[in-house]
Amino acid sequence: MVKICCIGAGYVGGPTMAMIAYKCSDVQVVVVDIAAARINAWNSDRLPIFEPGLDDVVKACRGKNLSFSTDVEAHVADSDIIFVSVNTPTKTRGLGAGKAADLTYWESAARMIADVSKSDKIVVEKSTVPVKTAEAIEKILTHNSKGINFQILSNPEFLAEGTAMDDLANPDRVLIGGRETPEGQRAIAALKAVYARWVPEDRILTMNLWSAELSKLAANAILAQRISSINAMSALCEATGADVSEVAYAVGKDSRIGSRFLNASVGFGGSCFQKDILSLVYICECHGLPEVAHYWKQVVQINDYQKTRFVNRVVSSMFNTVSGKKVAILGFAFKKDTGDTRETPAIDVCRGLLGDKAQLSIYDPQVTEDQIRRDLATGKFDWDHPQHLVPSSPTACKQVSVVWDAYSATAGAHGICIMTEWEEFKNLDYKKIYDGMEKPAFIFDGRNVVNVEELRKIGFIVYSVGKPLDPWVKDLPAVAY
Numbered sequence: 001m002v003k004i005c006c007i008g009a010g011y012v013g014g015p016t017m018a019m020i021a022y023k024c025s026d027v028q029v030v031v032v033d034i035a036a037a038r039i040n041a042w043n044s045d046r047l048p049i050f051e052p053g054l055d056d057v058v059k060a061c062r063g064k065n066l067s068f069s070t071d072v073e074a075h076v077a078d079s080d081i082i083f084v085s086v087n088t089p090t091k092t093r094g095l096g097a098g099k100a101a102d103l104t105y106w107e108s109a110a111r112m113i114a115d116v117s118k119s120d121k122i123v124v125e126k127s128t129v130p131v132k133t134a135e136a137i138e139k140i141l142t143h144n145s146k147g148i149n150f151q152i153l154s155n156p157e158f159l160a161e162g163t164a165m166d167d168l169a170n171p172d173r174v175l176i177g178g179r180e181t182p183e184g185q186r187a188i189a190a191l192k193a194v195y196a197r198w199v200p201e202d203r204i205l206t207m208n209l210w211s212a213e214l215s216k217l218a219a220n221a222i223l224a225q226r227i228s229s230i231n232a233m234s235a236l237c238e239a240t241g242a243d244v245s246e247v248a249y250a251v252g253k254d255s256r257i258g259s260r261f262l263n264a265s266v267g268f269g270g271s272c273f274q275k276d277i278l279s280l281v282y283i284c285e286c287h288g289l290p291e292v293a294h295y296w297k298q299v300v301q302i303n304d305y306q307k308t309r310f311v312n313r314v315v316s317s318m319f320n321t322v323s324g325k326k327v328a329i330l331g332f333a334f335k336k337d338t339g340d341t342r343e344t345p346a347i348d349v350c351r352g353l354l355g356d357k358a359q360l361s362i363y364d365p366q367v368t369e370d371q372i373r374r375d376l377a378t379g380k381f382d383w384d385h386p387q388h389l390v391p392s393s394p395t396a397c398k399q400v401s402v403v404w405d406a407y408s409a410t411a412g413a414h415g416i417c418i419m420t421e422w423e424e425f426k427n428l429d430y431k432k433i434y435d436g437m438e439k440p441a442f443i444f445d446g447r448n449v450v451n452v453e454e455l456r457k458i459g460f461i462v463y464s465v466g467k468p469l470d471p472w473v474k475d476l477p478a479v480a481y
């Protein structure tokens with residue numbers, strides 16, 4: 001029986017391994033992690049991550065061919081294929097700080113694999129890593145290998161949170177990169193055989209290692225670029241009276257462009273887009289390509305601009321100050337159908353409003369108070385390290401309260417900011433909300449989920465990203481000077 005071990009029981013390791021176990025009942029899958037709390041949660045009824053459909057798949061396999069363990073070394077030693085799906089955050093200090101990927105966790109996993117292995121292994125890069133990482137990993141593994149043959153494969157993951165289980169069950173493509181040697185090709189074939197159990201052959205792409213590694217960074221950069229492109233257009237729409245949804249619809253009808261990923265928003269979030277583009281920027285700089293680096297950096301800069309622009313709209317609309325005013329924050333996760341808050345634009349918007357002394361009342365259906373407070377207290381780039389290594393005593397912020405429904409969040413508020421496109425925010429009783437708010441009552445929709453006309457009829461002053469401006473907002477500056 002093939003035995004697979006995955007190092008890293010996070011948003012990628014957990015769901016991807018659960019799907020492999022589900023689709024391949026004759027493969028033994030073990031997911032290991034150094035974070036005991038996370039492993040305990042994977043072994044409990046309350047999984048450590050919220051992902052639609054995940055519970056059912058885990059329940060179907062756990063205790064049969066899927067298990068979760070902290071006994072990292074024993075399971076690694078025992079496995080044929082080892083996936084490495086550990087954090088690859090942005091470096092916070094030293095060479096390349098603020099841009100380069102921090103490969104500390106990857107390197108320590110590789111050293112451990114080299115130390116404990118007693119038989120040949122296929123080591124699979126599942127984490128997103130800089131192009132050429134496999135070369136370094138190979139050196140670490142073979143340096144100490146005692147004659148053991150290690151084959152490194154790149155098998156980047158393309159799942160999106162909130163739709164992970166469907167993405168894994170029906171992927172657009174699975175990418176496998178490996179060495180062009182006979183051993184490398186045999187390793188590719190072994191991994192391909194696992195995916196081929198449920199993924200059609202023509203969707204399993206094999207290529208050289210560097211192409212596979214770079215394709216992941218390229219895909220994320222191009223996806224994020226589409227969002228920054230439409231967000232840049234949203235600013236121009238607001239200045240001209242065009243409607244960004246109509247523009248996106250018209251543009252997306254061109255089959256060469258396509259309609260997906262053209263929703264204007266307060267900005268993209270999530271653990272990867274910014275981190276991976278910054279890593280790409282750093283790689284370009286290291287290869288003497290400053291123009292290319294500058295080009296991709298703009299994608300992140302427009303995203304920052306969009307978040308700043310949003311805060312500015314809020315403050316300038318509300319008489320240039322939110323000091324002492326209650327502002328409801330609806331949604332804190334970086335997108336709907338996940339409890340993940342990593343790099344969520346809500347953090348930047350909340351910090352901007354807190355800087356202006358607002359009183360925030362935050363509601364998200366999936367994010368805990370503890371997480372929100374931790375996020376508002378954690379430093380830039382510090383959040384993407386294994387949870388138990390992030391400082392765990394966040395300073396309490398007196399200006400923030402976290403509540404468990406949208407109505408208490410908005411009661412007595414001067415303004416509402418919609419930060420996540422949760423379905424429930426489309427169907428709230430906005431008349432009831434309006435009646436309970438201070439007047440004039442403002443709504444700032446960072447996700448274009450509300451019906452602007454209906455809310456204006458109720459009496460709200462509405463700002464919705466990239467939509468024709470409310471007369472109230474029209475003459476106010478879009479960005480603070």
Ligand SMILES: NC(=O)C1=CN([C@@H]2O[C@H](COP(=O)(O)OP(=O)(O)OC[C@H]3O[C@@H](n4cnc5c(N)ncnc54)[C@H](O)[C@@H]3O)[C@@H](O)[C@H]2O)C=CC1
Binds near residue numbers: 106128129271385
């Ligand atoms: N979150 C996402 O949707 C996607 C993430 N990725 C990439 O996958 C990688 C992992 O991301 P996530 O799963 O989101 O991160 P995560 O933070 O949820 O999980 C990583 C896990 O690795 C563990 N870990 C770190 N070092 C370890 C070690 N030496 N031994 C054992 N366990 C260790 C941590 O404790 C943590 O539980 C990153 O490179 C990310 O860029 C790729 C595609 C999608």
Ligand SMILES: O=C(O)[C@H]1O[C@H](OP(=O)(O)OP(=O)(O)OC[C@H]2O[C@@H](n3ccc(=O)[nH]c3=O)[C@H](O)[C@@H]2O)[C@H](O)[C@@H](O)[C@@H]1O
Binds near residue numbers: 158161261273
């Ligand atoms: O490498 C990764 O981590 C993953 O990053 C993204 O997945 P994810 O971040 O989970 O979610 P997305 O659906 O891509 O959304 C990212 C952010 O962009 C925002 N977004 C998305 C689409 C859009 O049209 N407009 C927009 O503002 C979302 O609200 C969210 O904040 C990619 O879609 C995945 O393919 C990739 O595997």
